Amino acid sequence: MTCTDFRLLAERRAAGFPLKARQEKALERHLAECSTCAAVARFEHNLAAAVREFPAVTPPADFADMVLAQLPDPVAVPEPSLREYWWNLTLGVLAAGAASWALWQKAPSWIPWLTGEKERTQIADILFNAYMSMGEVSLPTMSVVFLALIGLTAWGASALVAGER
Amino acid sequence: MAAGDSELVRQTLKGDKRAFGVLIQRHQDAVFALVSRLIRNPGDVQDVAQDAFIRAYRALPTFRGDAQFGTWLYRIVWNTCLDRREQHARVQEREVQIAPEEEDCNGIDGFADEETPLPDAAFEADDVRQGLEACLSRLPVHYRAVLTLYYFEQKSYEEIAMVLDQPMNTIKVHLFRAKSHLKKALLAERSSEEWTA
Numbered sequence: 184m185t186c187t188d189f190r191l192l193a194e195r196r197a198a199g200f201p202l203k204a205r206q207e208k209a210l211e212r213h214l215a216e217c218s219t220c221a222a223v224a225r226f227e228h229n230l231a232a233a234v235r236e237f238p239a240v241t242p243p244a245d246f247a248d249m250v251l252a253q254l255p256d257p258v259a260v261p262e263p264s265l266r267e268y269w270w271n272l273t274l275g276v277l278a279a280g281a282a283s284w285a286l287w288q289k290a291p292s293w294i295p296w297l298t299g300e301k302e303r304t305q306i307a308d309i310l311f312n313a314y315m316s317m318g319e320v321s322l323p324t325m326s327v328v329f330l331a332l333i334g335l336t337a338w339g340a341s342a343l344v345a346g347e348r
Numbered sequence: 349m350a351a352g353d354s355e356l357v358r359q360t361l362k363g364d365k366r367a368f369g370v371l372i373q374r375h376q377d378a379v380f381a382l383v384s385r386l387i388r389n390p391g392d393v394q395d396v397a398q399d400a401f402i403r404a405y406r407a408l409p410t411f412r413g414d415a416q417f418g419t420w421l422y423r424i425v426w427n428t429c430l431d432r433r434e435q436h437a438r439v440q441e442r443e444v445q446i447a448p449e450e451e452d453c454n455g456i457d458g459f460a461d462e463e464t465p466l467p468d469a470a471f472e473a474d475d476v477r478q479g480l481e482a483c484l485s486r487l488p489v490h491y492r493a494v495l496t497l498y499y500f501e502q503k504s505y506e507e508i509a510m511v512l513d514q515p516m517n518t519i520k521v522h523l524f525r526a527k528s529h530l531k532k533a534l535l536a537e538r539s540s541e542e543w544t545a
């Protein structure tokens with residue numbers, strides 16, 4: 184070990200970090216032989232004491248209460264209520280129902296920004312084909328699955344939105 | 349068994365202000381000690397500490413359990429102190445100026461070789477501590493922060509780097525420079541005493 188290593192040990196010991204018994208012994212041996220490191224160690228000891236004994240203000244007994252009285256109202260994130268979940272789910276199911284019904288009719292004439300008959304038909308075809316390609320199942324069964332999927336998405340989205348607030 | 353800091357943070361976030369009260373009681377002594385060493389006017393210490401705890405409460409949702417609450421809190425305390433100092437900018441005029449080359453962060457590995465020489469007798473006397481205290485209070489605030497966090501709060505270099513938001517090497521340099529400056533100041537004081545004696 185070099186003088187630099189011993190000075191680092193002296194610094195750590197002065198700051199109150201525990202040394203291993205072996206390090207402590209080696210340090211003591213070195214300080215007895217090396218007057219420069221011994222002076223550094225004394226300085227470290229005095230510096231640590233000066234920092235510790237530096238005059239400090241102590242908190243008044245009711246400090247915590249004083250702070251608590253000034254805190255803004257709950258920082259807390261309220262848990263979304265069960266009622267909120269059901270409301271969101273109902274809305275989701277209604278929306279899903281409306282979408283399914285529109286697809287079922289294969290005539291999304293309610294899309295207001297599509298005025299041309301041709302575009303309307305194309306959009307409807309794309310949606311209808313996507314819907315039908317989901318499996319070789321009967322249309323009513325597929326509708327129920329589709330409805331459930333949209334409902335679940337709405338449920339997930341509502342939980343996400345509630346979590347973010 | 350008493351709840352850990354992270355558990356108290358969780359309870360506070362659920363709306364239980366008393367849990368935050370326990371956190372305050374647990375950390376108030378350390379916070380006052382740190383602020384006392386960074387803010388010159390003792391009359392401002394309580395105000396700054398209070399401000400820091402209120403900021404911490406507001407920032408609580410951003411506290412991640414992977415850091416120690418104390419380290420996270422000290423960072424808020426440090427920033428609160430800096431803001432307060434900016435408001436009272438004139439106090440900084442009383443601090444010693446350290447030349448830019450002394451702030452140089454290079455060559456830290458060889459620092460032991462350029463150690464200020466220490467005459468054996470220079471650090472024997474009891475009044476060394478009083479001299480040190482006086483020199484300490486004139487050090488730039490960053491140096492006082494590093495010395496306090498290391499020698500008083502027993503934070504590692506790494507934790508100090510997190511609190512002060514600086515690279516670990518800068519912390520080592522500041523610790524070394526602070527000590528080097530204190531030694532020079534002490535020796536200067538001593539030789540001027542001998543001169544006048």
Ligand SMILES: [Zn+2]
Pocket residue numbers: 185186189213217219220221
């Ligand atoms: Zn040595």
